[in-house]
Amino acid sequence: xxxxxxxxRLLAASGLGWxxxxxxxxxxxxxxxxxxxVVVGGGFGGVxxxxxxxLMNPALxxxxxxxxxxxxxxxxxxxxxxxxxxxxxxxxxxxxxSRAFDIKKVNAxxxxxxxxxxxxxxxxxxxxxxDRLILSPGIDFRWDAIEGYDEAASRTVPHAWKAGPQTAxxxxxxxxxxxxxxxxxxxxxxxxxxxxxxYERASLIACYLKKHxxxxxxxxxxxxxxxxxxxxxxQAWRELYGDMLEWISSEKQGRLERVDAAARSVETxxxxxxxxxxxxxxxxxxxALAEVSGLTDGSGWCPVDPMSFASPFDSAIHVIGxxxxxxxxxxxxxxxxxxxxxxxxxxxxxxxxxPPPEPLLINHCYSLVAPDEAISISGVYGYSWNDGQLATRxxxxxxxxxxxxxxxxxxxxxxxxxxxxxxxx
Amino acid sequence: MSRQSKTHHVARSVAKSVRFTSRAIVFGLSxxxxxxxxxxxxxxxxxLGCHADIEQPATGRLAEPASLRGLDVxxxxxxxxxxxxxxxxxxxxxxxxxxxxxxxxxxIARFLGKRQ
Numbered sequence: 001x002x003x004x005x006x007x008x009r010l011l012a013a014s015g016l017g018w019x020x021x022x023x024x025x026x027x028x029x030x031x032x033x034x035x036x037x038v039v040v041g042g043g044f045g046g047v048x049x050x051x052x053x054x055l056m057n058p059a060l061x062x063x064x065x066x067x068x069x070x071x072x073x074x075x076x077x078x079x080x081x082x083x084x085x086x087x088x089x090x091x092x093x094x095x096x097x098s099r100a101f102d103i104k105k106v107n108a109x110x111x112x113x114x115x116x117x118x119x120x121x122x123x124x125x126x127x128x129x130x131d132r133l134i135l136s137p138g139i140d141f142r143w144d145a146i147e148g149y150d151e152a153a154s155r156t157v158p159h160a161w162k163a164g165p166q167t168a169x170x171x172x173x174x175x176x177x178x179x180x181x182x183x184x185x186x187x188x189x190x191x192x193x194x195x196x197x198x199y200e201r202a203s204l205i206a207c208y209l210k211k212h213x214x215x216x217x218x219x220x221x222x223x224x225x226x227x228x229x230x231x232x233x234x235q236a237w238r239e240l241y242g243d244m245l246e247w248i249s250s251e252k253q254g255r256l257e258r259v260d261a262a263a264r265s266v267e268t269x270x271x272x273x274x275x276x277x278x279x280x281x282x283x284x285x286x287x288a289l290a291e292v293s294g295l296t297d298g299s300g301w302c303p304v305d306p307m308s309f310a311s312p313f314d315s316a317i318h319v320i321g322x323x324x325x326x327x328x329x330x331x332x333x334x335x336x337x338x339x340x341x342x343x344x345x346x347x348x349x350x351x352x353x354x355p356p357p358e359p360l361l362i363n364h365c366y367s368l369v370a371p372d373e374a375i376s377i378s379g380v381y382g383y384s385w386n387d388g389q390l391a392t393r394x395x396x397x398x399x400x401x402x403x404x405x406x407x408x409x410x411x412x413x414x415x416x417x418x419x420x421x422x423x424x425x
Numbered sequence: 426m427s428r429q430s431k432t433h434h435v436a437r438s439v440a441k442s443v444r445f446t447s448r449a450i451v452f453g454l455s456x457x458x459x460x461x462x463x464x465x466x467x468x469x470x471x472x473l474g475c476h477a478d479i480e481q482p483a484t485g486r487l488a489e490p491a492s493l494r495g496l497d498v499x500x501x502x503x504x505x506x507x508x509x510x511x512x513x514x515x516x517x518x519x520x521x522x523x524x525x526x527x528x529x530x531x532x533i534a535r536f537l538g539k540r541q
Contacts, residue, residue: 052470334474341470360529362471364517378517380524394524398516407516417477 035060035351038120038130040110040289042066042094044073045321045336046136048422050103052344060348063104065120065128069094071423072163074194075333075365076415081160081171082204084371090163092423100424113293115314132347134309135295135302136321136336137287138162139193142300145283146259153261157278160201161193173277174205179213181276186256186266187222188283191301193322193331195228196377198281199247200367203233206241207370220247221266221273223256228330228397229367229377235400236369286323293317301325306390307383308346308356309339318343326361328392329381335363337422359383361390366411373404374411468529469536475517476537498538505530 035057039050042064050064073090080087098105108122119127141159143150149157160170174183183205187198202218209216218241226249227233237245254269265274285291285300295302295311302319304311306326309318320343321336329335338361346356364378375398384391398407419425476493493501507513509522509530525533 337474338471342467345467357467360468360471362468362474362521362524364475364521376517378520380521382524392524394520394522396520396523403516410516414475418474421473421477 036063036129036131037061037134037347037351038063038065038128038132039134039136040065040120041136041138041287041321042068042071043136043138043321043336044333044422045138045340046134047071047094047097048337048340049134049136049320049344051097051101051422051424052341053347054101054103056344057348058102060351061104062102063106063128063130064094064098065106065108065110065122066094067107067109067123069107072167073333073415073419074161074163074197075418077160077163077167078197078201078204079368079371080163080167081174081201082208083171083175084204087164087168090167092419092425096425097423110289111292112289113317115293115317118316131316132351133317134340134343134347135290135293135317135319135323136340137289137319137323139284139286139322139331140288140291142283142285145188146256146280148259148261149280149282153259154280157259157261157264157280159281160279161197161281161284170277170279174208177213177216177276180215181213182216182274183209183218183277183279184266184273184275185218185220185279185281186259187220187224187227187281189223191327191331192281192284194365195330195332196233196365196367198222199227199229199233200369201279202245202247203236203241203367203369204371206237206245210241210244214244216244216276218245219273219275220245221253221256221268222248223250225249225251229375231400232375232398232402233367233369236373236375236404240370240373284322286319290319290323295319299325305388306361307359307388308350309343310346310350318347326390329361329363329379329390330365332363332365334365334418335361337418338362360393364414366407366414368408368411369404370408372408374408375402375404376407376411466532466536468525469533472533472537493537496538498534501534501538502530505534 037053037060039046050062053060053062071092076090079085080090094105097103106128108124110120111123112121114121119129121127158166158169160166185198185202202220206218253271257267257269259266259280264278265272286296286302290296290302295313297303302311302324304319304324309320309324311317311319320339322331326339342359342361349356361381366374366376368374377397379395380393381390382393505522508515508518509525
């Protein structure tokens, strides 16, 4: 019997069958046996996983380990940089989620894992035991990748690639910039968090400048030769911003050699660029906890079995979100959300000693090119039994002549609905 | 009691323990479990990333126009097929529907459709 059939048979026999109509003691909804599931990391992936575990099985013990009290959403943060919204709209409280869904919240930093004993070790030395661990650690930066751009440099030259204080810093610097100044954004090679994010950021900064500092320019210095939603972005830029916004491919300037944070300048193989506002988006890797726990490979990211998002290094640990390698899915909040649901179902199956159901995953993301104009990209991903990887079932993006106003209206609803699907409010 | 109302009864009693949330999801899971279609219910859960089907506790309003509540299952099947086959045009749904097989569409519609 194939794994899918076996899982379905489990469900059929689990008390939800028609013959047992009114019975709520089903294994699937109520759970039996060991069931301590711990989620580490309170981003979109982690919170979705915790919430959906409880929705699927309210009796399960679910713990979320996350040191912060509130979360700032990266989707929407470019709007805050451009002054279209405040940071407050991006903020979600873990206490609310925890209370509403009976998720235990541990306010601490997980420093490492004791994998043989299935325990998470916290910064104060205490331990949290688990039967299954869902790791959603997000990204960390490769501080050694660009000469002159380390964590200390990021205190004056923001990356703003994790939302919160960095977002506010970039917004402040943009406000303080003189008219006629230059904003320079450097973009890393793939893979990195949110492939279209830098180009949305450039668009919305250009929009701000056009209105408030019209003699200024935005320059994107890219480590790539092409980028996500490129035809639609370039069409919008031509129509909306003309010469104000310029994208420079790595074909023209080669490698980013070094950053001088004090001088706010960057050197490529061929030129030096000075900026009034410098935003360096550095190369990335899986969050530190994944790395120190031996769950990454040579790429710096975590390989997973996309059927369940289990790690090949440890079957009790699943890795979701930006930290995992789930190509061809991009590293996006929506991907993390979709992966978290597949992972939650797989964990519940695994605790019952059953194989996971076959996944079908979706990614969808909007980029605003102006306050009331947006473009989008979408993909549907199935499991390939041939190679055990994800395969693209369909993919598409807004065409250059797409209806950007209509998509912007949907983008706003999406932001609200998506945060509600993740955080429950 | 009919099959559907029995299942609905199960779902309601479970949902009481989950504040603020989503009868819909629990109901959907129970339906799909019975329908031997959990595979497609996973696809339907991804649909909720945009079509969040959550009662907004502060206002009591439903998210719209993305809420799929109250849609007839058969109507949803034909809408998704029309998106897939280009008989109906949208911004995003044509691309998504292009990745769905008949069984996916039927499973998603059963999961998401016909709820109060």
